Amino acid sequence: MPVCAADRLLQGVSALAVETATEGLGPLMAFGVIGALGVGSQLLAWRLRMPAIVLMLVAGLLAGPVFGLLDPARDIGPLMGPMISIAVAIILFEGGLTLNLHQLRDAATGVRRLVFIGAPLGWLTSTLVLHYVAGLSWESSAVFGGIMIVTGPTVIAPLLRSARLSRRPAALLQWEAIINDPIGALAAVLAFEVVLVLRTATSVGSAAVDLAVGIAVAVALGAAGAYGLVQAFRRGVVPEYMKVPLLFVSVLVVFALSDTMLHESGLLAVTIMGIGIANSDLPSYEELRRFKEQATVLLVSGVFILLAAGLDPSTITSLGWNAVIFVAAVILVARPVTVLISLIASGLSWRERALVALTGPRGVVLVAVAGLFGERLVALGVEDATRIGPLAFALVAVTVVLHGFTLAPMAKALGLTGGDRPGVLILGGSNWTIALAQALEKAEVPVLMSDPNYFHLVPARSAGIKTFSGDILSEAAENRVELVSFESVIAATDNDAYNTLVATDLAPEFGRDHVYQVTREKSDNARHSLPATLGGRKFGNGLTHDGWEQKLNEGWRFRVTRLTAEFTLEDWMAKWPDAYLLGQVGPRGTLRLLAPDEEIKTAPDARLISLVPPEEGEPSGPDAAEMPQDPVAPEKPA
Template sequence: MSGAASLIGAVVLVVSLGVAAQLVADWLQIPSVAFLLVAGVFVGPQALGLVDPAIFGQAGLQAIVGLSVGIIVFEGAFHLTVERVREASREALGLVTIGAFVSVVGTAVAVNVVFGTTWPVAVLVGSLLIATGPTVITPIMQVVPVRDRVAAALETEGIINDVTAAILAVATFEFVIASQSSPVVVVEAFVARLAVGVLVGVAVGGGIALLLQRLKLSADNATQNARVMVLTAALLAYALGSMWLLEAGIAAAAVAGIVLGNADIPHEDEIADFKGGITLFVLSFVFIVLAAQLSLGDLRALGIGGLVIVIVVVALVRPLGVFLSTLGGRLTVRERMFVGAMGPRGIVPASVATLFAIELRPENPEAATVLVGTVFLVIFATVMFQGGLARHFAQALDILPMQTLIVGAGRVGRELATRYESRGEEVALIDSDEDTVERVRADGHRVVHGDATNANVLEEAGANRASVVVAATADDDVNLLVAQLATTRFDVDTVVARANQPDNLEAFEDLDVETISAGFAVADAIDDAVERPALAHWLSDSGRTGDVLEVELGNESLVDRTIEETAKKLPDGCLVAMVSRNGTDRVPDSDFRLASGDHLTLVCETNEAMQDARRLCQGD
């Protein structure tokens, strides 16, 4: 077979395996990196021998990997908006400074002690393993609906630490190769590359943003041309940065992505979708090729020491770094534990370690083995276990909030959002009015701007993982269509719709959704204020001083217990007011025994007591 035919065959095989790995990962809801790595090793020279990275040549492989990493980093940074960072700015800052420092030092000490390497080589490994990266964090966040502040902290850390790891590793590698006597060279090289990256990234990103804003693109090809221009920005930033200083291109691509992502450019949504597809393609290709380059002998050579390093990095260094870097922040203890358990490594350490090992092996094969073996072992372990078990970790720590989606950010929607958030629930609002969106967002709510009758907008806001959807606009047509989409398209458990006109009640009832008539609700409130003033007053303060909780009994330890026995286990300030069983509601006496599946209505004096009671009854 000719060289060209062999190359074509290898490329087609890699692309096909990449697509297959992505499909399997999407089906199992596990980061695709795990399957890409396995596929690469499986078809590489160490196994079936179907793909040999040597066919690309060393220079060609470096160019392909470099440009691909530039695109991947750019795409992640493109989504790093100022609003996103603000959701967890303090935690993110701690993770990329204190957390990164702890990671480098802790990993370097472990590598030095376990393998007896020189300190420069140990620091090189530690530098690369700073990077978590959006290629592995983002897929996890898509299937584990943690609070926005948790996701924002992890995603921001991944994007910034990708850049930090690449630049610091290059600076350290120069120290290793040149055998410099002073580590000052590392600091100088790091600062120089970071400065070049920022300069080039701002220039390229700002320049392309201005062109997109001011050029009058033809209406027929405007979106297509905008996509190509942004892709060119990613490649241009990486190329110019790398030509100026080795690996400064990664910083340049990241900065250009941040600049363009925060600029007011046309066709932004279409550009984001296009770049996401390109990134998926190059990620699949590069990971498989890099994994095919991996020598299983490097992994075996580490022996038990490799497992020790993985355990230290995952179970000691990462949790310690997260604990120290998030002190005094907004994250709860359980959320900090989850972040500490999430540190999967991605494309940057894999690519840089592979390329460095090729250059290092002729002069120092032992160091090359430790470098590439340790990095890939940590990648395998963290992606497989942390990525695969992320949702289970979140469920065990009870940090998956109830997702409530409210359509309409007017007075009713805002009041509902405030009440739900005070209970610790995750809330997103949708509104089509830009001024309203900005005003509500300034109040601290999560808001999506768009037309909620569009299924794509609902999905973007989280309808596919919502347990409750409330259609609360002043337009019955909108509420009706939203309710229909929520029940038929997204299969939401609880859908509540606001009916502004009594004549429209029948249309809502035909959908079999819970409907609240605005007129009837006011009449009921007035009736309660007259006939039941104490209850009406207490309910008007609900969500602030306490609330009524309805929960299904799932805690087996409470089954067959009397109300009197159950009351002793409930938090102070909570009582069982009603039990619903088989469609029948009753006010239980002290001897009434609970059964599995009962729906309990509890009255709680405080929100904290309500949350504790919910966890107790559900058995969490």
């Protein structure tokens, strides 16, 4: 009798479970599990609006020490070491790729102080805490202390967006995380090189020579790799579709070549290489950086799951109260002392200095780099380096959870929030965008209107709408506009090309689901159609900029309608069957814009933002475009 497909599948699952329990997953299945746990944790964290590192830590610990499903040493074996080394090399290269010295020179005084004073001072204070509080040797403390400079650029961004900080403290925390990311890795690499030379050299003189040679070789190889790539890209020797693959291969070659010529110098070489490319003003730099960021997210997830699953339960339990005191000392002593000294006479208020001093979440980069250097130090004979990995996990877990729950209340208590409700950024000053902005403000949604043409914003300012005159993509906008206060963007100028440019550029910042654009003229024509990768989501039901203006001239107007138990969505649709439903404001004041044909899900007490036709007997023309609150059925008495 033939076995059905379900029976075969059940037998296969049973055989896999038995094989996993006896022999482990094997390399192929282990890679699949690591990828699923890492990327799955990131996706779930995005859905739950929480830091991904928390879920990755839980997933790694459950899969490894708790249930024993994944054991990297057993399932991957000798491949684990080279894999982590290459992943960390690419992570450090991406960190160097974010360090633009021109931006550093142009940065505000507070940012420069946090880099030039805060980085070395943070290295010192972290090293002292590690040695005197955690009880690590000077060698382990110096290496781990350098890594602790990094405050987690992958963690800071979602925390800032959820906490909705005002512009200046948010910029300080974000720029500190971005710039100190490669600096912290560089400090750890240099400290490790010193430990390596002191452990292997025969005398002080030879140690100094070995250290100088190691740094020189790594810098030379990294600079040569960056120079070669930059020249090849600038002269058009490499086609666009080959730039990213060549970049990856070059990183691997420089890392392997430097490590072969001089042991453990590869990480320094790829960091220097990244810094060299970041400061070369390549036209294609932004595309390279974004792709590298995506690759780094994947690699960081994998390394984090690997390290969490490979933690020794006995090592975790042996940390005890010593680890608790260490984490408390970092949060309450090392971080505040570093920041407060660095920001003396910086022009910041005491509230801003206090907020920055008490905010220092660490991220997956710290765990990945610390885990690698911990293993390297153990191989050199530094026995207490086995505690670096667990201490890094403890520091990351506590700081991410702590700041994730306390940053928003602390900022609100200090009066440093960018606004209680997420707002809308409208690009383009015209009659219909002003009417839309007034309707949104009537629904208590904050609005900022921007336009490159100063005179287009004169009527908006007269109507009391907040404005920014200039290009929203300019450095001036980056310094003056608190983008973190806005959740959605509507590109609605009279220039379709500019709308497409802005929507494409801001999509990674806001998320593609939150960037909208008015329909372009002739967009239905095949000769004028654009690929889905350009522009934003359609705003409204296919109306162009001129189409919106025409509707207002015909007497259409924006309305805010509150739904109740007596006046439901069905009642609204029956009353205005031809209306354009643009969005809805939930009971908590959050706005959800609606694309054409998007499913409408309303909650009780929601408010609808719509463009409705004139009713019979109403005047037409621009003067009729007012936004009265729609009459709705009265509430039933309790």
